[in-house]
Amino acid sequence: MPEALFAGMKGISDSIARFSASVAAGVGVSDSGGQALITAVEKMHDGITEALKRADYLSAEPPLGTTPAAQIYKPFLASIATDPAQGFITAAKEFQKDLEQMRSDVEKAMAAYKTADEDSKQGISRAGGPVASA
Template identity: 40%
Template sequence: MYIDEGKHAALGKIGESMTQFAGAAAAGQFAVNEAGGQALIAAIDKLLDWLDMNQFKLRNLEQEPPLGSSNAAKVIKPYMASVATDHEGFLTQLRALGESLKQARQGIETAMRNYERTDSAEASKLT
């Protein structure tokens, strides 16, 4: 998720990291055993399920809240909606998190296959 680190904060670091993670797994640079991989996948799936189940509730944040008709309310209403939806917004970051989690899941699945291949190859040397 986005943490406001000022004007010069690097956005999309999580997404970049997950892309590199999945790429490293695809290149065979690391491996994860079945138990460890399944634990990570279960945690990712739980968070993805939460994101899916709450996407419609959270869409309320895209709308201007009914704050009244005072001048202050007229100024704040559109601002509150944009905080949720602009390029650094809460909902925008949640969607990016979902995509990053999907990439991480793919990377873990690949790393599990890497482990199985490596384990089989090493086991065949022993016989």
């Protein structure tokens, strides 16, 4: 399960990085498309923020008992959450930052789209306006 979750977060983070590069190159997003993206990003951000609020619970050793196997697994299971290089908490905080970047990039892309749309309208008006033909 953790591998699938980490892979999913990594895949989304990679997509966010590619989107950021596209926005830097001037890609625009319509208002309706941008709002849909922002809604999705906010939903994911809220979910990861809630998970991080329970980080203390995630980092605690689970009550597995006192058997020799339990003594081995308890610290291991807690380290899945707390490992500084590849633990869930570290990955979740990074994912949270990526989502914040995505929201910012979507807003920039929406502004670029709006600017391009306004420039196109002005170009049509300068050329004499739209021409209707029969």
